[in-house]
Amino acid sequence: MTGAALIECARLTKDYGVLRALDGVSLDIRSGEIHALVGENGAGKSTCLGLIGGRIAPTGGSVTIDGKVLKASPRASREAGVASVHQELTIVPHLSAQANVFLARPEGRLGVLSEARMRAQYVALCERFGVPAHPDVPAGRLSVAGQQILEVLRAVGSGARAVLFDEPTSALGPSERAALISLIRDLKAQRVAIAFVSHNLDEVTELADRVTVFRDGRVTRQFERGSFTKQDLIVAMVGDELAARPKESAAKPVPAAEEPVLQVRGLGIRNRALHDVSFDLRRGEILGIAGLVGSGRTSLLSALAGAQLYARGQLTVDGRRARHWPRTPAEARRLGLSLLPEDRKRQGLVLTRSAGENVMLANLRDAATAGVISTARLRALAARASTPFGFDSARLTTIARNLSGGNQQKLMLARWASARPKVLLVDEPTRGIDVGAKADILQYLEQLARDGMSVIVVSSEIEEVLAISDRILVMAKGAKVAELDNRSRDMTVNDILPIAFGVTQVQ
Amino acid sequence: MQVSANPQERELVDTASAGLPSGWRRWRRRESGPAQFLLELALQYSVIIALVVLMVVAQILYPGFLSVTNIWNILSQNAELALVALGVSYCLIAGVFDLSVGSIVGLGSLVAAQEAAHGVAVAFLAAIVAGLAAGLINAFVVTKLNVNAFIATLGTQTVFLGIATIFSTTTIFATNPAFLDIGTEKALGIPAIVVIVGVVFAIAAFVLHKTVYGRILFILGGNAEAARLAGLRVKAARGSVFVVSGLCAAVAGLLLATVVGNGQATYGAEYTLDAYAMVVVGGTSLFGGEGAIWRTVAGVLIIAMTQNLFESLALPGSAQDLVIGGVLILAVALDAFARGRRT
Numbered sequence: 001m002t003g004a005a006l007i008e009c010a011r012l013t014k015d016y017g018v019l020r021a022l023d024g025v026s027l028d029i030r031s032g033e034i035h036a037l038v039g040e041n042g043a044g045k046s047t048c049l050g051l052i053g054g055r056i057a058p059t060g061g062s063v064t065i066d067g068k069v070l071k072a073s074p075r076a077s078r079e080a081g082v083a084s085v086h087q088e089l090t091i092v093p094h095l096s097a098q099a100n101v102f103l104a105r106p107e108g109r110l111g112v113l114s115e116a117r118m119r120a121q122y123v124a125l126c127e128r129f130g131v132p133a134h135p136d137v138p139a140g141r142l143s144v145a146g147q148q149i150l151e152v153l154r155a156v157g158s159g160a161r162a163v164l165f166d167e168p169t170s171a172l173g174p175s176e177r178a179a180l181i182s183l184i185r186d187l188k189a190q191r192v193a194i195a196f197v198s199h200n201l202d203e204v205t206e207l208a209d210r211v212t213v214f215r216d217g218r219v220t221r222q223f224e225r226g227s228f229t230k231q232d233l234i235v236a237m238v239g240d241e242l243a244a245r246p247k248e249s250a251a252k253p254v255p256a257a258e259e260p261v262l263q264v265r266g267l268g269i270r271n272r273a274l275h276d277v278s279f280d281l282r283r284g285e286i287l288g289i290a291g292l293v294g295s296g297r298t299s300l301l302s303a304l305a306g307a308q309l310y311a312r313g314q315l316t317v318d319g320r321r322a323r324h325w326p327r328t329p330a331e332a333r334r335l336g337l338s339l340l341p342e343d344r345k346r347q348g349l350v351l352t353r354s355a356g357e358n359v360m361l362a363n364l365r366d367a368a369t370a371g372v373i374s375t376a377r378l379r380a381l382a383a384r385a386s387t388p389f390g391f392d393s394a395r396l397t398t399i400a401r402n403l404s405g406g407n408q409q410k411l412m413l414a415r416w417a418s419a420r421p422k423v424l425l426v427d428e429p430t431r432g433i434d435v436g437a438k439a440d441i442l443q444y445l446e447q448l449a450r451d452g453m454s455v456i457v458v459s460s461e462i463e464e465v466l467a468i469s470d471r472i473l474v475m476a477k478g479a480k481v482a483e484l485d486n487r488s489r490d491m492t493v494n495d496i497l498p499i500a501f502g503v504t505q506v507q
Numbered sequence: 508m509q510v511s512a513n514p515q516e517r518e519l520v521d522t523a524s525a526g527l528p529s530g531w532r533r534w535r536r537r538e539s540g541p542a543q544f545l546l547e548l549a550l551q552y553s554v555i556i557a558l559v560v561l562m563v564v565a566q567i568l569y570p571g572f573l574s575v576t577n578i579w580n581i582l583s584q585n586a587e588l589a590l591v592a593l594g595v596s597y598c599l600i601a602g603v604f605d606l607s608v609g610s611i612v613g614l615g616s617l618v619a620a621q622e623a624a625h626g627v628a629v630a631f632l633a634a635i636v637a638g639l640a641a642g643l644i645n646a647f648v649v650t651k652l653n654v655n656a657f658i659a660t661l662g663t664q665t666v667f668l669g670i671a672t673i674f675s676t677t678t679i680f681a682t683n684p685a686f687l688d689i690g691t692e693k694a695l696g697i698p699a700i701v702v703i704v705g706v707v708f709a710i711a712a713f714v715l716h717k718t719v720y721g722r723i724l725f726i727l728g729g730n731a732e733a734a735r736l737a738g739l740r741v742k743a744a745r746g747s748v749f750v751v752s753g754l755c756a757a758v759a760g761l762l763l764a765t766v767v768g769n770g771q772a773t774y775g776a777e778y779t780l781d782a783y784a785m786v787v788v789g790g791t792s793l794f795g796g797e798g799a800i801w802r803t804v805a806g807v808l809i810i811a812m813t814q815n816l817f818e819s820l821a822l823p824g825s826a827q828d829l830v831i832g833g834v835l836i837l838a839v840a841l842d843a844f845a846r847g848r849r850t
Contacts, residue, residue, distance in 0.1 A: 055736060078738035090736050092729035094797045103726055104737035108719040154737075 006031045006066065006162055006193045007052060007082070013060035014047050016402070021047045023217040024061070029162065032191040034184060036204045039214030039237050040434040045197045046087060048214070049164045052195070053077050053084035065162075078104060081161035083154075085168050087197075087432060088345070091147045093140025098122045100139045101153045125157045128186075130179045144171045144342065145293045145460075152180060156187065163187060165196035169203060170431050173293030173460050174497070181207060199434055201230045213237055237436075259319055261454045262337075262423050264304070267313030267325070273299040274311070274478045281423060286445065286455045288469025288486070290462050290496050296478035297458045298342070301425050304456065305339035306332030317422060336422030338362075340412050342431060342458075348412050349400045355407075356382035356396035359414045385418035386410060389444050406437030413444050423454045430464060442468050462493050462500075474499045550845035554790050554805045554838070561809060565816045572816060575696075583698040585811040587612070587759040587766075589803075590704050591775075591782040593711055594752030596803045599786060600715070601748040602728035602795025603649065603656035608756040608782060610667035611641045612775025615760020617671055620770030623681035630686055634761040635754060641667055642753025646746030660749075664779070671772035680769045690765030700762050707755075712800035724748065729796025784831070785810050788838040809834065 005028035014022040022044040029035045029052075037045040050056035052063050054070065054077035063070040065080040077084070083104075091100055098118055099106070107118045122135050131149055133142070139150060148171040155163050165184075169177045184207060187194055198204050204211055211223045213236035221236040260280035268275040274296045281287050291297040303311035306326035315322040317335050326332040329339065341347035349358050359382040360367055367378035383393040389410040400408060409429070416424050429445060430438040445468060449455050459465050465472055466486065474482040474496060482499045484491060549556060565572040591608050598605045615634045622633040641663070648659040681687060692699045715721035723744050727734045735741050756775070764770045789806025791798025813834060817827045 053736075054738075073738075074736050075738035075740070084736070086736060090730065090733035092726050092733055092796060094729050094792075095725055099722065099725075103733060104739065106719045106722045111718045111720060113717055113719055113722060 004030060007195075008064040009048065009052065009061070010064065011061035012048065012051055012058050012063070014044075014051065014056060015059045020217050022051070022058075025214075025217070025219050026061075027212050027219060027222075029193045029195050031161070031193045032188055033209045034188050034194045034196070034207050036208035036211045037195060037197045037214060038199075038201070038204055038211060038233055040436050043214035043237070043434075044217040045214045046166055047217075049084070049166050049195060049197055052162075053082060053086075053164050055084070055086075078158075078160075082164065083156075083158045083160035083162070084164045085151045085155045085166060087166040087170075089144070089147050089151060091139045091150060094138055096136050097133050097139050097142065097146075097150055098135035100150045101125065101157060103154055104158060121157060122153075125153045129153060129156075129183060131176065143293070143298070145173060145176060148172060149176060152183070156183060160192065162193040162195070165194070165198075167197055167199065167432055169198065169200060171428075171460070174462075176293060177203075199432075199438070201233055204233065205230060261318060263314075263316035265314040265316075267300070267303060267311065267315075269299060269303060269308055269478075270310035270312065274303060274308075277313075277475075277480045279473060279480065279483065281454045281456065283454055284449050284452050285470050286449045286457060286468055288465035288472045289456065289458045289475060290465045290472055291475035291500050293460065295475040295500065297475045298427060299478070300475065301339070301427050301456065301458045304332065304337055304423075305329055305425050306337070307339070333362075333421065337425060338416050338419060338421035338423075339425045340416055340427065340429070342427035344405070344408050344412060349408060351399070351401040353400060354396065355386075355391070355398050355400055355403060355411055358400050358411045359385050359396075359418065362415055362419045381418070382414070386414035388417070388447070389413050390440060404434075404437075405432045406434060406441070409433055409437070409441055410444075413441070413448075417448055417453075421453070423456065424448060426455060426457045428459055429457060430459070430461070462496050466491055466493065466496070472496065476500055550841075553841055553845065554788070554802060554809070557838075558805050558809055558812075561812055565812060569816060569819045572812075572819065577815070577819075579696075579698055579701065581808075581811050581815045582701045583766075584815075585807060586698075586700040586704040587762045588778060588781055588785070588811075589807045590707060590755050590759040590762065591752075591778050592785040592803050592807055593708060593800070594755030595782045595786050596789075596791055596798060596800060597711070597715065597724065597748045597751045598656075599791050599793060599795065600728050600798045601724040601745060602731060603745060603748060604660060605645060605749055605752045606657065606660040606779055607641065607645060607664040607667055608752055609775035609777070609779035610664045610671065611638060611753055611756035612760040612763065612778050613770075613772045614641065614667055614671040614674070614775075615757030616764040616770035616774045617674055617679055617760070617772060618757075618770070619686075619761035620679040620681040620764045621675070623683040623686040623764070627683070627685050627689070630681075630683075630761060631758075634757045638754040638757025639750060640753075641757065642750035643746075645749035645753065649749065650742040650746045656745075656749075668772060675770075675772065678769045678771045681764055686765055687768055688765075690762070690767075700766070703762070707758075708800060708804065711751075715800055720744075720747075725796055727795075781810070784835050788835055790838070790842055792842075806838075809838075 007029040009025060009027050012022055012025045013020070025044065025048055037048060039045045047056060051058050054072050054074045057072035065082065068080070070076055070080060092103065101122055102118050107114045107121070119135060126133055129149065133146060133149065139147060142150070148168070152168060168180055172180060181203070184194055209225045211228065211233065212219055213221045213233060215237060223232065261283050262281040265278045267277040277300060279287070289297045289300060299308065302308050306329045309327060311325045313325050315325055315335070317337070322335055326335055326337070345351060350361065356379050360378050364373060367373050367381055379396055382396050386396070387393055391407060391410040391414060395403070395407070400411065426445065430441050433441060442464065445455055445457065457465065457468060466489070470487050472484045472486050472491070473480055474484065484495070562573065571577055591612060594608060595605065614637050618633040618637045619630045623630045645660055645663055648654050648663065649656045689699050694702055715724065723734070723739055726739065727741060727744050731741060760770070760775065763774060785806040786803050787793060787806070788809055789802035789804070791802050810831060813831060814827060817830070
């Protein structure tokens with residue numbers, strides 16, 4: 001059912017300074033095949049895709065397409081028929097959604113743009129994908145999920161012979177995710193070669209014809225469809241000893257009834273992205289917010305973080321009613337609400353500065369005397385803040401850009417843990433983070449809650465919300481549609497999804 | 508997907524979706540009522556509103572302002588500067604600065620005046636070659652030597668001034684009547700240089716907004732990394748805008764020489780900042796990826812008309828400087844305000 005090898009990687013090696021990201025990896029991708037690359041963060045799978053896509057130049061080894069050795073440039077890969085959906089969004093914010101889809105090859109005749117032809121193709125693509133994304137909206141105004149979809153449309157619409165997906169579904173909600181999966185199947189039927197990196201092992205099991213497992217820059221196993229279980233993959237990814245990690249204990253004691261830390265009444269956003277949301281949050285409680293893409297869950301969180309200019313409502317923190325709804329993140333922070341944003345790289349970290357500085361970013365004053373920063377004190381404070389989250393303090397001098405997603409998220413956690421907000425708002429805590437680190441991050445959030453911080457978590461992965469939350473708010477169409485008790489951790493996705501989809505009416 | 512419950516918004520959206528299958532909407536676009544829609548529209552075209560207000564006020568203060576003679580005056584006095592601003596617009600949209608345009612204007616005026624004796628075509632050719640060479644040098648320094656464009660052209664600004672001074676330390680006078688006619692002649696009552704610059708603007712607007720090349724400049728300025736990963740020829744595109752601005756500046760120098768009858772190395776000294784002021788007042792972003800030729804036209808008109816009004820009212824030069832500086836800051840502040848509303 002699958003054809004001959006279209007892309008062949010031979011003994012690929014990639015060094016970043018002294019770090020060997022990829023160590024002699026050989027694999028092939030065939031026409032009409034869905035080939036999954038899995039592994040923990042830093043295992044080398046994204047690097048491998050980057051090499052095939054021409055984004056990264058190899059230190060050793062070669063990529064061959066159709067028997068021809070590929071020159072390492074994005075242009076050469078594109079000309080050889082390889083399209084990539086990158087993990088980092090490559091959107092041009094001021095250009096329209098349509099222009100972004102045709103970024104790599106604006107359609108034209110004699111150099112003059114044919115907007116009408118592009119419009120027709122765009123409409124066809126969107127209909128195939130089942131998303132009515134208006135072509136004239138500037139891409140910068142779309143949500144992360146919307147931008148991700150544009151990236152997918154760009155690659156899929158290019159008529160490529162091979163499409164490389166790096167974490168294509170991590171930013172998508174369930175319905176877009178399902179659409180993407182059926183789209184990938186379509187491509188396969190058209191004998192396109194597909195390689196994808198995913199942390200979602202259910203997706204891998206469901207989709208992949210072959211799975212290549214990476215660990216520490218090497219390929220450890222390869223599986224054919226049907227010859228493996230999720231457990232096999234995990235064992236190959238993390239090694240036998242780690243795979244046997246016991247499931248953490250559930251059921252946490254019911255918090256004593258006391259004055260809520262946070263009271264939200266009648267929260268709305270003038271443009272109706274949100275209306276009339278009310279809830280309480282107690283000390284040490286984790287409140288999960290579930291909902292589909294566009295349900296208002298992210299708007300809710302950003303309103304709490306003071307990032308929604310038009311938010312209106314009544315906010316009471318520790319019994320003290322705020323004079324008005326916080327209009328800036330600084331105001332929210334003064335009230336005791338801090339946001340751990342969804343997009344770590346753009347909204348959270350200063351990528352060009354050291355890990356230590358990033359941890360202390362919000363509390364630089366603590367490391368300074370009369371405004372002069374003491375490097376030693378900064379490092380000591382950063383170490384104290386970050387070691388509880390399993391961050392290796394020897395890496396505090398590393399530039400944030402060079403850390404894995406998991407380690408970057410640990411920096412963010414350390415920053416807010418040391419700032420000690422009353423309420424920590426977390427948007428997509430484990431987006432783009434590998435299986436091992438994912439569990440760690442969730443555990444750290446629980447740790448913070450045990451220490452008395454209240455936490456609100458938004459996640460597109462309902463399983464994650466279920467695993468961590470004491471209570472769950474379900475959002476739909478900008479309103480709160482249900483508030484569920486999950487202290488015993490016995491709810492399942494089936495309890496939530498019908499409500500989020502509006503199938504089940506909640507009394 | 509949430510569906511709007513507000514019928515008025517639905518109406519606005521459907522108008523915007525003409526030519527699309529039914530059910531499409533401005534996806535996840537901030538839902539807004541008609542008032543907010545109008546406000547956004549006004550902010551987007553604030554420069555046009557400002558221009559109209561300026562014209563009305565000017566006409567009231569100085570009744571001869573909107574007379575045909577005065578309008579042609581304003582346009583012909585600013586034609587060369589507008590051409591420089593056009594080149595600058597290309598650079599800013601592609602996300603780079605070209606600070607050497609002023610020196611290229613001087614160079615262009617010199618070589619054109621020098622070659623005018625051999626005929627108008629030769630003078631044009633000389634200016635074009637000079638502009639091309641200067642643009643290619645800028646492109647080389649930026650894309651091959653990987654020097655930041657701001658610094659690179661800050662350097663070449665001095666280099667080109669030096670080259671022009673070596674070429675001639677004194678003023679070169681042009682005596683060829685055909686050459687001088689360009690600066691003074693009218694075609695159908697329209698000054699010839701206004702016609703020339705107008706045609707160049709029309710072509711430039713078409714290329715920037717309607718061709719694949721123009722789209723690539725917007726992509727490059729909007730997100731250079733996205734352009735690279737998409738496999739676009741980033742360096743070629745980035746280099747090309749220096750050639751465009753070099754050509755515009757050198758031809759502007761030629762036009763200047765036809766008007767004043769001579770060329771001089773230092774002629775362009777004030778052009779650089781004036782041109783940037785015009786482009787920015789028009790609303791083209793200093794950060795790349797955003798802008799339009801009509802915005803540059805509007806910016807040129809706002810500054811040119813303000814200046815003209817002050818001269819007509821015989822206000823002192825210091826007052827002019829104050830107000831023009833104020834207009835520039837006001838325009839950018841308004842733009843920042845509009846941007847804040849959009850995100």
